[in-house]
Structures are given as structure tokens and as C-alpha cells.
Amino acid sequence: MIGVSTKNAASGDAISNKNQSAKDRKSTERVVHVRVLRQDGPGQASYWERHEIPYELNMNVISILQRIAQKSCTQDGRPVPPVAWDCNCLEEVCGSCTMVVNGRTRMACTSLVDALLVEDAQEIELRPMSKFPVVRDLVVDRRRVFHALKRVQAWIPIDGSFDQGPGPRISPDEQQDAYPLSTCMSCGCCLEACPQYTKIEIVKRPEETVEELGIRREAAFHREFMGAHAISQAMLFNNHPTGRMNAEERLSSLTSQGGIQMCGNAQNCVAVCPKSIPLTRSIARAGRAATVWAIKKLFDR
Ligand code: SF4
Ligand code: SF4
Ligand code: FES
Numbered sequence: 001m002i003g004v005s006t007k008n009a010a011s012g013d014a015i016s017n018k019n020q021s022a023k024d025r026k027s028t029e030r031v032v033h034v035r036v037l038r039q040d041g042p043g044q045a046s047y048w049e050r051h052e053i054p055y056e057l058n059m060n061v062i063s064i065l066q067r068i069a070q071k072s073c074t075q076d077g078r079p080v081p082p083v084a085w086d087c088n089c090l091e092e093v094c095g096s097c098t099m100v101v102n103g104r105t106r107m108a109c110t111s112l113v114d115a116l117l118v119e120d121a122q123e124i125e126l127r128p129m130s131k132f133p134v135v136r137d138l139v140v141d142r143r144r145v146f147h148a149l150k151r152v153q154a155w156i157p158i159d160g161s162f163d164q165g166p167g168p169r170i171s172p173d174e175q176q177d178a179y180p181l182s183t184c185m186s187c188g189c190c191l192e193a194c195p196q197y198t199k200i201e202i203v204k205r206p207e208e209t210v211e212e213l214g215i216r217r218e219a220a221f222h223r224e225f226m227g228a229h230a231i232s233q234a235m236l237f238n239n240h241p242t243g244r245m246n247a248e249e250r251l252s253s254l255t256s257q258g259g260i261q262m263c264g265n266a267q268n269c270v271a272v273c274p275k276s277i278p279l280t281r282s283i284a285r286a287g288r289a290a291t292v293w294a295i296k297k298l299f300d301r
Contacts, residue, residue: 029055031055032064033075034124034125035123035125036051036127037126039137041135043133049074053067058112059113060111061101061108061109061111061126062108062109063113064113065138083137085099085137087108090109092274094185098129099128101126102125130192140188146186148227151253153234154230155237156242157245168241180275182236190228190273196266198224198225223258226262228270234286236282238289251293255293255294260283265280
């Protein structure tokens with residue numbers, strides 16, 4: 001009996017010690033505080049929401065969003081739907097995970113939590129890009145980014161999939177010049193930072209069909225600044241021996257409404273490009289090429 005009570009007493013002590021150490025662990029467990037700007041749908045009001053997740057080594061912003069989705073409740077325990085976000089490659093190649101992290105536009109997949117906590121030890125703040133319409137939470141509609149690439153024909157037309165023989169030779173110097181431009185991932189960071197790039201949000205009118213809405217949206221995209229990414233891609237393809245065949249069409253787009261003349265040369269774009277693309281060099285080259293082309297056209301009349 002004595003042995004049992006002693007054992008019970010001992011096991012009681014062990015349990016209370018265990019509870020105490022669990023409490024201690026909990027109180028010393030490191031947590032990451034996250035503030036997310038949420039929006040339930042297009043055109044709706046946005047609101048801030050706070051989350052708290054256990055700290056782990058080597059997390060990035062995508063892992064934070066995954067932990068938030070697992071918990072699906074706020075810091076004060078209120079159940080909420082998971083935060084929506086976009087991502088794909090997880091290695092800064094696809095350009096889909098762009099968001100504003102601690103006030104700076106960047107890629108969520110390469111934004112490391114340890115580095116972010118050095119910037120601000122209190123919390124990590126996540127917001128959607130402000131220059132694009134919000135689809136939901138951190139997901140934005142980046143249609144305009146791709147519309148601009150279509151405007152400048154940011155591709156080399158290939159007539160069929162049959163063997164057309166070897167392509168033109170390109171010198172190593174030309175390759176080195178072109179390579180950085182080819183790493184553009186249409187992420188939109190340069191557009192978010194650009195003072196000339198303003199948000200376009202077209203709301204469907206009650207009587208309007210989806211086709212009519214699309215036409216109105218495209219017309220609005222056409223009127224406004226195309227952005228540094230499109231200018232840079234136009235230069236990439238105009239300097240390619242095969243791409244040069246469509247140089248005139250690209251220059252015509254670059255000098256049309258919403259073209260290079262709208263660039264104020266503030267150079268915010270080059271400062272934020274995650275791929276360090278020499279955008280100011282592309283813009284300067286495009287400006288020169290457009291001027292020469294316009295003068296040539298004048299004398300060709
Ligand atoms: S130029 Fe840079 S910032 Fe702009 S879309 Fe391309 S990769 Fe992103
Ligand atoms: S240099 Fe031109 S494209 Fe780049 S941020 Fe300034 S205005 Fe925008
Ligand atoms: S997920 Fe592809 S760039 Fe971040």
C-alpha cells in the first residue's frame with residue numbers, strides 16, 4: 001500500500017513536473033506573428049487579420065501560408081477560411097507568388113522568415129500587390145502583365161513545328177547581353193514599384209456580356225502604360241537575329257499610346273526586379289531605337 005501510494009505520489013509528482021515543463025515549453029516556444037491583408041472577393045472591402053504560428057527553422061513565406069491554412073483560425077482562435085495565395089515553381093522562376101512582404105514587393109517563395117524577422121522582429125506583414133485587382137486575399141489578376149507582352153509580340157514566331165534547320169549563330173557577347181533579359185518571369189514587381197503604372201480595375205456592368213467586358217478591359221489596358229517588363233522584352237526579341245524580323249511591329253507598339261513615352265525614368269523598376277534585369281538599360285535602348293525608327297519613318301514618307 002505504502003509502495004503504491006509512494007508510487008502514486010511519485011507518479012503525481014512526475015505528472016505535475018511534466019505539466020509544468022509543458023507549460024514552460026509553451027511559454028518559451030517561439031512563435032511568428034503574421035498580419036495578412038485579406039479580401040473575400042473582387043471589389044470587396046479589405047481587412048487585416050492576425051495569425052500566430054510556431055517558429056521553424058528555414059521557413060519561407062509560402063510555408064507560413066501553409067501553416068496558416070492548416071490551422072485555419074486567427075491568433076485569438078476564431079475559425080476562418082484559409083488565406084488564398086498563388087505559387088507554383090517555389091524557386092523564383094514562375095513569377096506567380098509576388099506579394100508585398102513587410103512593405104516590399106517580392107517573391108513569397110524566396111522570402112525567408114529568418115531574414116524577415118531581422119527586418120522586423122515583431123511580425124511579418126503580407127499584402128497583395130496594389131497595382132492589380134484582387135481576386136481573393138493575396139491572389140491578384142495579372143492579366144495586364146501578359147496583355148503588354150502580347151502588345152509588343154514578346155516572342156519569335158515559328159511557322160510550324162517541322163525541322164527548320166539550325167538557327168542563326170549568336171556570338172557569346174550577344175548571348176551574355178540577352179541572357180539577363182530572358183530571365184524575366186512576368187512577376188510584376190517592376191510594375192508595382194513604377195509610379196507611371198496605375199491600377200486598372202474594370203467592373204462588369206449589369207447589362208454587359210463577358211465578351212463586352214473583355215473588350216472594355218483590353219481597351220483600358222491599351223490606353224495605359226505597358227510597363228518596364230514589356231519594354232525590356234521588346235528589346236530582347238528585337239536584338240535576336242530571327243526576332244528582328246518583327247522589330248518594326250514592336251517599335252510601333254512601343255511608340256503607341258501607353259508606350260515608352262510614358263516612362264518617367266524614375267528607375268524604381270530596376271531597384272526591385274528580383275532577377276536584377278538591367279531595365280534602365282533596356283528602356284534607354286528602346287528609347288533610342290524608337291526615336292531612330294520614328295525619324296526614319298518620317299523620311300520614308
Ligand atoms: S522585369 Fe523583373 S520585376 Fe519586372 S516582371 Fe520581369 S522579372 Fe519581374
Ligand atoms: S524607369 Fe520607367 S518603367 Fe521604370 S519605374 Fe520609372 S517610370 Fe516606371
Ligand atoms: S512560386 Fe514561382 S516564383 Fe515563387
